[in-house]
Amino acid sequence: MPVVLNKKFGVVKQIFNSYLENKGLRKTPERFAILEEVYSKDDHFDVESLFLSMKKKKYQVSRATVYNTLDILIECDLVSRHQFGQNIAQYEKAYGYKQHDHLICDDCNKVVEFCDPRIHSIQQTVGELLGYEVFNHSLILYAACKNENCENKINK
Amino acid sequence: MPVVLNKKFGVVKQIFNSYLENKGLRKTPERFAILEEVYSKDDHFDVESLFLSMKKKKYQVSRATVYNTLDILIECDLVSRHQFGQNIAQYEKAYGYKQHDHLICDDCNKVVEFCDPRIHSIQQTVGELLGYEVFNHSLILYAACKNENCENKINK
DNA sequence: CTCGGTGCAAAGCTTTTGCATCCGC
């Protein structure tokens, strides 16, 4: 009984399949299981939570394989990695989800996604100015809730 | 024989002094020694390199104290922390050095600083739109050298 | 059949913590 997947997933699987083929990497069931699990998540997640949620299901893979596979998925742009806090890396699916950036609330710890076209022009301007070809960026805004009723704010 | 320090350092020391006083924190020689070491560096550095360079000099402090003091220095905006790579946190002095962002070259691993006023307006727009008060940000551009002679590029 | 991939556990690295000692206030 296959998991219900969003429509894009067929394409994603195909992309991964081709990538593995072109790079001469093996198409193991573990790799596809991890891809599937990643795309079933709608939020950011860390390695441990991915590992645990797979452990509960039919696919038990080792942490080492999770790390290895995520690296491959990042290489082929199907997954992106963020370093929000100080230690734990956060991952999220990347295919077909338009480029966005993150705002992190210091009160709630909530992560909100946003998109501003001006970032793209900054990329271009700065790249030209400094003589680099900018191919990616990461913008994080650190913010405070304006909502005074925010439960975390009250606890502080 | 005092180390030669840049002109701003007197002010910085004074700020730290007042901050410790206001917060009821103790003015230990270790804390000022770390402040001095931080401001003697002109680049980004990690905890280990700071610890080692102090170990060579008259001030030997423990790693725990380095971490503790850097946290205080960040609280009073005399130091800023960045998470460029995946693991090691990078620090840099922050007083009187105008707000800037970083471009990281994927070929050289060089870190270049830049400044673009448009980021500030993005902060404001997005904050208003999402109902948050944005108080800080981090923008990192990932780039490739246009210089074909870059030694790292040749090695790849 | 070969060799890359997996799983497991151990090791590695950065950072945090516990506790006895020390010293700023």
Place this chain on the structure above:
DNA sequence: GCGGATGCAAAAGCTTTGCACCGAG
């Protein structure tokens, strides 16, 4: 002298590595 700060080493937490076994091509 009190209570916070330091130093040391041990522990914690995320990630990587080594090695034997497995299975995709």
